[in-house]
Amino acid sequence: MADEEPVDQKKYLEEGCKPKCVKQLRSYEACIKRIDCDESGHKHCTGQYFDYWSCVDKCVAQTLFSKLK
Amino acid sequence: MYVFTMENIGPVVWGEEKYQPFKFPPPYLWYTRHLSTCLGHKIRSGYAKLSFLSTLARRSHHAKVEGDIKKSQLEVIDNDMKLLELQERMVTLPAQGQDRLGSAYTNSLRCLALFGAGVSGLWGCSMIACSDEAEHGLAVPNYPWPHEGILSSYDHASIRRGHQVYQQVCASCHSMSLISFRDLVGVAYTEEETKAMAAEIEVVDGPNDEGEMFTRPGKLSDRFPQPYVNEQAARFANGGAYPPDLSLITKARHNGQNYVFGLLTGYRDPPAGVSIREGLHYNPYFPGGAIAMPKMLIDGAVEYEDGTPATEAQMGKDVVTFLAWAAEPEMEERKLMGFKWIFVLSLALLQAGYYRRLKWSIFKSRKLVLDVVN
Numbered sequence: 001m002a003d004e005e006p007v008d009q010k011k012y013l014e015e016g017c018k019p020k021c022v023k024q025l026r027s028y029e030a031c032i033k034r035i036d037c038d039e040s041g042h043k044h045c046t047g048q049y050f051d052y053w054s055c056v057d058k059c060v061a062q063t064l065f066s067k068l069k
Numbered sequence: 070m071y072v073f074t075m076e077n078i079g080p081v082v083w084g085e086e087k088y089q090p091f092k093f094p095p096p097y098l099w100y101t102r103h104l105s106t107c108l109g110h111k112i113r114s115g116y117a118k119l120s121f122l123s124t125l126a127r128r129s130h131h132a133k134v135e136g137d138i139k140k141s142q143l144e145v146i147d148n149d150m151k152l153l154e155l156q157e158r159m160v161t162l163p164a165q166g167q168d169r170l171g172s173a174y175t176n177s178l179r180c181l182a183l184f185g186a187g188v189s190g191l192w193g194c195s196m197i198a199c200s201d202e203a204e205h206g207l208a209v210p211n212y213p214w215p216h217e218g219i220l221s222s223y224d225h226a227s228i229r230r231g232h233q234v235y236q237q238v239c240a241s242c243h244s245m246s247l248i249s250f251r252d253l254v255g256v257a258y259t260e261e262e263t264k265a266m267a268a269e270i271e272v273v274d275g276p277n278d279e280g281e282m283f284t285r286p287g288k289l290s291d292r293f294p295q296p297y298v299n300e301q302a303a304r305f306a307n308g309g310a311y312p313p314d315l316s317l318i319t320k321a322r323h324n325g326q327n328y329v330f331g332l333l334t335g336y337r338d339p340p341a342g343v344s345i346r347e348g349l350h351y352n353p354y355f356p357g358g359a360i361a362m363p364k365m366l367i368d369g370a371v372e373y374e375d376g377t378p379a380t381e382a383q384m385g386k387d388v389v390t391f392l393a394w395a396a397e398p399e400m401e402e403r404k405l406m407g408f409k410w411i412f413v414l415s416l417a418l419l420q421a422g423y424y425r426r427l428k429w430s431i432f433k434s435r436k437l438v439l440d441v442v443n
Contacts, residue, residue, distance in 0.1 A: 006378035008368050010334055010385075032341040044342030046358075050202045053337070053353060054210075061210035068386050069227075069377050 009067040010060060017059035024052035203343075207353040209324060209331035216393070220408060222401045223394050229257040230373055231391025234384050237371050239315065242307065242362075244295040247316035248395050251289040256394065263289060270294045308348050310361035319389070320396045326389050328354065334385045336364035 018025065031045035216223045232253065235245070250267040254260050267287035272294075274285050287294075296312075297303035304311050319325035331354045339351035339358070349359040366381045366388075373379050394400075 006368060006380050008380040008382055010380075010382040028340075035342050045340045046203050046343060049340035050207050050353065053207060057207075057210040057331070061212050064382060065213050065215075065386070068383050 010064055013060045013064055013067070014056055017056045020059050021052055021055035024048065024055050028052050203353075203358045204356060206356040206358070207331075207335075209327040209354055211324070211327050212330060214326060214390075214393075216390070216400070220404055222404075223256075224390060225257060226375065227387050227390040228394045230375070230377065230384075231387035231389070231394075232257050233373065234366075234371050234388040235315070235391055238365050238384075239388070240294070241296055242303075242312040243315045244297070244312075245293045245316045245395060246295055246314055248293050249289070250287065250291060250293070252398060254289070256398070257391075260289075267291060308361055312362065315392055315395070317396045319393045325396070326393050329392060330385050330389045332360075333366050333388070334381055 028045055028048035028051070031048045035043040035045060215221060215227075235243075250263050253266075254263050258266065267289055270287040270291075271284045272287045272291050273282055275282070277283055297306065300311055313321075319329060322328045332352060335354045336350065336352055339345055343351070343358065345351045345359045349361055350363050351358055352360045366384045368380050371379045371384060377383060397403075
């Protein structure tokens with residue numbers, strides 16, 4: 001934040017929250033691997049994606065506003 | 070001689086076994102003693118009606134089941150049956166009393182099975198065919214807004230920055246046709262600053278003495294300028310999608326403030342297996358996932374007057390505070406009024422309660438004396 005380019009606080013906190021949501025991330029990656037094989041076009045990993053990002057959002061929301069002016 | 074006071078008048082009020090030892094009344098009668106018998110009567114009659122309805126339902130169900138059985142027997146007779154079987158059936162009719170009960174049981178079991186099948190079918194369909202999550206959008210987290218508390222005001226510096234973001238980033242597509250320049254005075258800018266800001270825009274004004282429309286520089290009383298002439302022009306310029314007016318957007322969306330912040334800062338790569346067509350962008354918070362608006366908040370897009378680093382999250386917070394103010398400018402006054410009047414009415418409640426108890430003390434301490442005449 002003292003650099004030329006101010007670092008976006010939300011992205012920074014999301015990186016920091018990733019280790020807390022490893023279970024959902026692994027589940028999402030497993031889903032990607034599963035649907036990689038069949039290409040019918042109807043399979044998607046929205047559920048696991050939502051679970052992962054819901055976890056990250058909750059973690060970020062606790063501290064984000066304390067970092068903003 | 071039997072003295073009735075508020076303590077032992079209980080069993081008489083219930084209308085049940087008068088001289089039984091004291092029993093704690095069932096839940097639906099708990100309040101009959103304390104709230105004089107008005108509410109108690111109502112509770113009792115309501116309960117009686119409910120039990121009557123339930124017995125009615127039970128009786129009608131039994132009648133329907135018996136009717137079904139009789140109908141099926143008639144159908145069997147109508148079909149070409151051998152006379153012998155027919156006679157056999159007529160002979161065994163009276164002896165089917167127990168069978169009747171059995172059929173009633175299997176009938177209701179069949180109904181329950183059908184219902185269960187229907188429910189599980191619907192549930193299964195929702196899991197497979199209709200992707201419910203994307204339909205409703207990812208739920209936004211709740212952020213601790215500084216103006217959230219019961220006596221908290223807006224961060225007016227944030228409103229000022231947010232207006233700057235709106236003007237430079239959003240106003241090219243989104244109108245705010247319910248806000249006037251004069252609303253900003255005393256909230257985000259001084260009168261001179263606002264006048265200068267208004268004078269920068271050109272406004273079309275009513276017919277002059279020659280009957281012609283003319284343009285003039287803006288005044289405080291003018292509304293915020295609209296980017297498009299009408300909705301059709303807005304749709305045409307944005308691939309068929311209408312950029313909504315933002316005057317009330319935080320009230321017009323469920324959990325509006327958090328939703329708008331999440332939406333603006335939530336542009337991400339779509340999940341595996343989801344492809345968005347050309348012209349739309351993926352945003353998990355938007356219902357359906359595919360939004361026409363591209364990501365607008367980029368780090369450094371705006372240079373804040375007060376020198377705050379303009380990161381995506383900072384701009385998002387400021388613009389949402391500005392939009393929250395625009396939708397609810399009365400919030401601060403409302404909270405102050407609310408606090409004042411809740412306090413005053415609580416005092417009034419205490420005074421009224423004391424006065425009522427004072428006047429009723431005569432009746433609450435009354436004693437009736439019942440004397441037997443021999």
